[in-house]
Each structure stands twice: as C-alpha cells, then as structure tokens.
Amino acid sequence: MAVLTNPEKTRIRIYVGDEEVTFVLNTPSTDALVRFLKDRYVSTRRGKIVDRSYEARIKFVDEHLYDVENVVYRDENGQIRPLNNTVEGWKEKIPASWKVSVAMHFEEKEEVEAPNS
Numbered sequence: 461m462a463v464l465t466n467p468e469k470t471r472i473r474i475y476v477g478d479e480e481v482t483f484v485l486n487t488p489s490t491d492a493l494v495r496f497l498k499d500r501y502v503s504t505r506r507g508k509i510v511d512r513s514y515e516a517r518i519k520f521v522d523e524h525l526y527d528v529e530n531v532v533y534r535d536e537n538g539q540i541r542p543l544n545n546t547v548e549g550w551k552e553k554i555p556a557s558w559k560v561s562v563a564m565h566f567e568e569k570e571e572v573e574a575p576n577s
Contacts, residue, residue, distance in 0.1 A: 469526060474561045482529040483562045485521070493566060496520040517563030518556050525551055525559075 470487045473480050488496070499520075500513035531543040533553050543550055 472562050472565050474558060476558065479530060481531055481558065483521070483525065483558075484527040484529065485524040485562070486526050488520075488524050488566070492520075492524070496563070496566065514556075514560060517560045520566070521559040521563050522551055525554075528554060 467487055470485045472483045472485065474483070496516055499516040502510045502512050504510060527545045528543060532540050533543045535541050541547070543553055547553070
C-alpha cells in the first residue's frame with residue numbers, strides 16, 4: 461500500500477559543471493503549482509500564445525526557495541563564503557539558469573505528440 465506523504469520541504473539537486481547543488485524549497489501547494497504551470501504561457505486578446513515560461517520559473521523558485529547547499533560566492537571583500545539563507549540578498553546571487561533548472565522538476569515529464577493531420 462502506498463503511503464501518502466506531504467513533506468514540508470522539497471530537495472532538488474542539479475549539476476553545475478561537476479558539482480552537485482541542492483536547492484531546498486518549501487513544498488508548493490497544489491494551487492501554487494497549478495498557478496505556476498498556467499503562468500508559463502499567456503494568451504493575448506488576438507489569440508496568440510506568449511511564452512513567459514522563463515519568468516514564471518524564476519518567480520516560482522524565488523517564491524518557494526528556502527535554502528541552497530554546496531554553493532559559495534565572493535563577498536564585498538573578495539572572500540569566498542558559503543551561500544545560504546543567512547546571507548543578505550542570497551536569492552539574487554543565484555543565477556537565473558539554475559532557478560529555471562530547478563523549476564523544470566515540477567513540470568510535466570512526458571512529451572506529448574501531436575496527432576497527424
């Protein structure tokens with residue numbers, strides 16, 4: 461029998477070069493996840509679809525990001541320090557491409573093929 465768990469935190473690992481970086485996120489609610497998935501593509505009044513997935517992914521991660529592990533940065537004195545949630549402005553120091561990679565873990569995993577016309 462499957463046990464339903466709803467962890468408070470979600471840990472997602474991505475690779476940056478040869479290093480593994482762990483992002484710790486507050487587990488998003490179903491509503492937050494649905495809102496994120498819907499915000500990726502916006503339809504205009506003329507029926508065009510606008511791809512806003514990059515912005516939606518960054519916003520989603522910024523809203524749920526609790527901490528990051530195995531990352532260092534240079535402080536204002538040039539010293540290398542660990543980056544975590546105790547550093548002022550720590551989320552802004554994380555590259556957008558890393559956040560996009562993390563957000564993609566919450567998206568659909570399977571590709572859907574369009575039917576032949």
